Amino acid sequence: MDLIIKNGTIVTASETYKADIAVEDGKISMIAENIDPQNAKVVDASGKMVLPGAIDAHTHLAMPFGGTISADGYESGTRAAACGGVTTVFDFVLQAKGEGLIDAVKRRNALCEPEACVDYAFHTAITDLNDDILKEMDESVKYGVPSFKVFMVYDFGVTDGTFYQVLQRSKEIGALIGVHAENREIIDTLVAKHLSEGKTSAWYHYASRPEFVEAEADSRAIRWAKELHAPLYIVHLANSGGVEEVTKARDEGYPIFAETCPQYLHFTKDVYKREDGRNFVCSPPIKGQESQDALWAAIKRGDITTVATDHCPFQSYEKDWGKDDFTKIPNGCMGIENLYPYMLSEANKGRISFNKVVELCSTNVAKVFGCAPQKGMIAPGSDADLVVYDPEKDFTISQKNMHSDIDHTIWEGVEVKGYPVMTFSRGELVYKDGEFVGSKGYGKFVKCNPIHLDGPNL
Ligand code: DUC
Ligand code: ZN
Ligand code: ZN
Numbered sequence: 001m002d003l004i005i006k007n008g009t010i011v012t013a014s015e016t017y018k019a020d021i022a023v024e025d026g027k028i029s030m031i032a033e034n035i036d037p038q039n040a041k042v043v044d045a046s047g048k049m050v051l052p053g054a055i056d057a058h059t060h061l062a063m064p065f066g067g068t069i070s071a072d073g074y075e076s077g078t079r080a081a082a083c084g085g086v087t088t089v090f091d092f093v094l095q096a097k098g099e100g101l102i103d104a105v106k107r108r109n110a111l112c113e114p115e116a117c118v119d120y121a122f123h124t125a126i127t128d129l130n131d132d133i134l135k136e137m138d139e140s141v142k143y144g145v146p147s148f149k150v151f152m153v154y155d156f157g158v159t160d161g162t163f164y165q166v167l168q169r170s171k172e173i174g175a176l177i178g179v180h181a182e183n184r185e186i187i188d189t190l191v192a193k194h195l196s197e198g199k200t201s202a203w204y205h206y207a208s209r210p211e212f213v214e215a216e217a218d219s220r221a222i223r224w225a226k227e228l229h230a231p232l233y234i235v236h237l238a239n240s241g242g243v244e245e246v247t248k249a250r251d252e253g254y255p256i257f258a259e260t261c262p263q264y265l266h267f268t269k270d271v272y273k274r275e276d277g278r279n280f281v282c283s284p285p286i287k288g289q290e291s292q293d294a295l296w297a298a299i300k301r302g303d304i305t306t307v308a309t310d311h312c313p314f315q316s317y318e319k320d321w322g323k324d325d326f327t328k329i330p331n332g333c334m335g336i337e338n339l340y341p342y343m344l345s346e347a348n349k350g351r352i353s354f355n356k357v358v359e360l361c362s363t364n365v366a367k368v369f370g371c372a373p374q375k376g377m378i379a380p381g382s383d384a385d386l387v388v389y390d391p392e393k394d395f396t397i398s399q400k401n402m403h404s405d406i407d408h409t410i411w412e413g414v415e416v417k418g419y420p421v422m423t424f425s426r427g428e429l430v431y432k433d434g435e436f437v438g439s440k441g442y443g444k445f446v447k448c449n450p451i452h453l454d455g456p457n458l
Contacts, residue, residue, distance in 0.1 A: 001029060001040040003427055005386065008045030012052065012378050013359035021050060023384040026426035030380060043422070045388050051358055052378050053087025053118075053385035053423060054340040055365040057259060058235055058308035061091050062111060066330030067321070070312045072404045074115035075440050077311065077336060080404035082118050082430040082438050084337035085420040087385035088375050088446060089116075090308075090365075092149065093124045094156065101126070101133060101140045109445060116443025117436070118425050119385070121371060123147040123178060126166055127156040134165060138173040144447030146370050149178040149235065152217050153283065157184055164224055171230040174450025176368070178233040178259075181217035181242070182209060182284055191327060202277030205326040206269045206285040214284045215241025222249050222256055231255035231453040233368065236310050238264040238284045240294035247303045250456035257305040257368060257453070260295050262335055262342045263410065265307070268292055271410075278319045279410050281329040282310065299352060299360065305368060305458070307343055307360045309335035313406045337402050338411045340387065341395065345416035348391050367458045370448035388422040395419040403436050 003023040010019055010031070022030040022040065061077040063070040072080065074091075081089055093108045095101060101124055112120055122145050126133065137148065150166060151157040158166075163179070170177045190208040194200070199207070218234060222245050225232035234246065237258040249256040263282065268289050271280040280286060298304045312332025322329030343357045366376025373382050395401075395418075397411040423431035430438030 001038060003043065004035055004037045004040045005043045005045050005050055005388065008048050008050035008388065010378055011049050011354045011358055013355055013363035016355065021378065021386065023427040026384055028378065028380055028382050028384050031378065043388070048421065049354065049389040049391060050378070051387045051389055052362045052376055053387050053425065054085050054361040055088040055090070055376055056081060056086045056309050056311065056336055056339060057090045057306050057365045057369065058310045059089045059091045059336060060310070060312035060332065063092065063094065063312060065312065065332065066314070068314065068318050068330055070332060071315050071318070071406055072311065072313055074112045075117065076405040078115070078117040078120065078443055079436050079438070080337040080402060082423050082425065083403040083436050085340035085387040085389070085423050086118065086336060087423060087425045088119045088121065088371070089336070090121045090123055090369060093122050095124060095127045097128045099128070101136045102143055105140070105143065105145050113445065114441050117430060117438045117440055118443045119446050120443055121369065121446040121448055123149050125149040125151065125156070126158065129158065129162045129165060134169050137166070137169050137175055141173050141175050141450050144445070146174060146448050146451050147176045147178060149180065151180045152221070153180060153182045153184045153187065163221070167225055167228050167230040167232065171228060174452050176231055176233055176451040176453065178235045179221045180235055181214060181221050183213045183217045186213050195325070195327070200325045202281055202322070202326050202329065203272040205281045205329065206272045209283060209285050211239040211241060211287055211291060214239045215245070218242035219245045222246070225256060226254050231257070231451070234258045236261050236264070236284060237295070237304065238291060239287050240291040243294040243298045243303065247298065247301070250303055253455055255453040255455055258303065259306040259308050260304050261308060261310050262339055263333055265292060265295055266342065266414070278322050278326070278329045279408060280333060281319070281322070281326065281331055282312070282333045283331045296351070299356070304360070305364050307339065308365070309339050311336040313404065316407050333410050334404060334406050337404060338397060341416045341419055344389060345418055348418040364458060368451070368453070370451045371446050375446065384424055384427040386424040387420050389418060390421045391418040393419040393421065401434065
């Protein structure tokens, strides 16, 4: 035994109980009352909760986008992750034109491996499909990257035909397709209209991508997945119409899964009227109160499976490119360090249970993307990715107490009740009391298993 976390209250997706956790060679070796420490290092977690580390299912670290590169690289992004209790990140690889899928993963892994402070896995965004790529999807599954994404928007967005083909293929090979669902043509039309009328503020980012623009695309994507009986994962669901479509499909027994993000659960479209509105520009944009309410209701019902960040931050000077033209604002917000503290705080305030937060931010992510039981669980044999959480510690989020490379945060001034005080990654302490204590290059690639989701329940 190398480490014992003693006297804590263990919180998993399904249980809350007092016990000690023993760790050996980076894995949980035993969970029991009163484990004799022998020569192991002892961490006293009296009065604290011990949770599985969060798994951020959606990050864009060092991603070329919006005329620049997202401002958190693999080191700073995963450092911030560790300090927010995130012990695994799923980052997006964007296939270049003509590039093979495995080559794309290797290209990104070469950047990530020397830098990552916590473990990581990848999803690959398919941007250039042909018969060879359809075949190579199977090799990617075997390589440990069984999840793919298609964008219905942006210049690297795919056609309906491409989307349909990858959905069909995914079913045959144990893969899962994620989709960024918005209607590109309506967005382009509304953007052109607003600009021609001289409407250029951040508000018009929202006004060009309002609720129905996302809902329509959700509904179309779900329609095809149903037709093919293929599983589908809707990333960053942010609107109430989409929630209705997801709920309906799940009630009918289809394997449709949805992820939402903390920014959609906490803020409303009113942020785009603020002086710093451009800092909140992300796609899909943050919607109205009705959508926020629908997202929380879906979480409570179980119709939202995961909460992840879409962490894709840009510096203030880059956001300022869009001061006089919202289309020049690089899209994306920060959240990797805020995901678990924010969601746990909502539990601490009584909105949902702590178990539900663990389910949404850790266990379900591991189950959906094929890395359970290695990740996302507190169980013998699982990686000792653990967070010690102090429910009594009040914390006000500020750029000054975050650990990424970004010069601002959309979460500035938000007060959370309770905060992580320690994060362990495979048994190694990587965060303690406000300080990052891990090291660059420690994080390892997590090889995910094939994904076979044949109904709405995991
Ligand atoms: N949306 C964002 O806001 N940023 C990155 C990519 C995306 O889809
Ligand atoms: Zn997206
Ligand atoms: Zn994204």
